Amino acid sequence: MTKLSVNINKIATLRNSRGGDLPNVVQFAKDVQRFGAEGVTIHPRPDERHIRYQDAYDLKPEVYTEYNIEGNPIPKFVDMVLEIKPTQVTLVPDSVDALTSNAGWDTIKNKDFLVEVIQEFKRNGIRTSIFVDPDLKQMEGAKETGTDRIELYTEAFAHQYGLGNKEAIQPYVACAELSNKLGLGVNAGHDLSLDNIHYFKENIPGLLEVSIGHALVSESLYLGVENVIQMYLQRLK
Numbered sequence: 001m002t003k004l005s006v007n008i009n010k011i012a013t014l015r016n017s018r019g020g021d022l023p024n025v026v027q028f029a030k031d032v033q034r035f036g037a038e039g040v041t042i043h044p045r046p047d048e049r050h051i052r053y054q055d056a057y058d059l060k061p062e063v064y065t066e067y068n069i070e071g072n073p074i075p076k077f078v079d080m081v082l083e084i085k086p087t088q089v090t091l092v093p094d095s096v097d098a099l100t101s102n103a104g105w106d107t108i109k110n111k112d113f114l115v116e117v118i119q120e121f122k123r124n125g126i127r128t129s130i131f132v133d134p135d136l137k138q139m140e141g142a143k144e145t146g147t148d149r150i151e152l153y154t155e156a157f158a159h160q161y162g163l164g165n166k167e168a169i170q171p172y173v174a175c176a177e178l179s180n181k182l183g184l185g186v187n188a189g190h191d192l193s194l195d196n197i198h199y200f201k202e203n204i205p206g207l208l209e210v211s212i213g214h215a216l217v218s219e220s221l222y223l224g225v226e227n228v229i230q231m232y233l234q235r236l237k
């Protein structure tokens with residue numbers, strides 16, 4: 001069973017574009033859970049260009065499924081996660097100016113740092129996951145950090161799959177197999193979509209959770225637009 005955690009960053013991006021509260025991110029989180037999502041993911045960035053730190057607090061009482069907070073563990077982020085105590089924290093080594101997450105951790109070079117922050121989160125009862133490229137050495141390094149899970153960075157798979165290269169799944173299969181053997185839980189995310197998710201799921205052993213935002217929100221627009229146009233036309237009669 002693979003859990004679907006919906007990343008609601010894009011809802012905050014849309015809200016922020018007008019400065020008001022439409023769409024409301026808390027309402028959206030409530031709705032996706034009502035529709036069956038098994039988790040809510042947010043990835044606040046230091047510039048708060050989409051999800052704001054305040055959103056992370058506002059969501060806490062409303063997320064009754066798994067609450068996953070992703071981000072680079074700078075002191076402000078660590079303090080917030082320790083205060084909120086979500087189900088899971090996913091550590092991502094993103095730079096301040098990154099358009100979106102674009103690389104996994106070097107778990108070997110950053111071992112001491114990761115061990116320290118992971119211990120702190122686990123001491124506080126928060127499950128940990130670290131974002132990694134599909135590289136066997138990084139799985140072994142991840143094991144040494146003490147993390148509960150890894151999140152496989154799926155951008156390369158999604159891109160290649162879109163070009164028709166199904167073999168691009170192979171490094172992910174190998175990493176999932178090794179992680180299962182090492183006792184690391186396997187999550188995955190980035191650019192997963194309705195097009196590629198079934199193939200990914202059926203090939204990755206022990207896939208515990210996927211977090212999906214950009215494509216899911218875009219697909220919701222496409223699949224919902226017919227309904228909304230009809231509703232406007234009704235009201236304009």
Ligand SMILES: CC(=O)[C@@H](O)[C@H](O)COP(=O)(O)O
Pocket residue numbers: 007009010043050070092099100101131189190213
């Ligand atoms: C780690 C990861 O892949 C996602 O959290 C993704 O980076 C979402 O962040 P943005 O919504 O800022 O692109």
Ligand SMILES: NCC(=O)COP(=O)(O)O
Pocket residue numbers: 007041043070151188189190191192211212213214215216
């Ligand atoms: N961890 C990945 C995530 O939360 C969503 O990434 P994306 O679907 O917005 O690319």
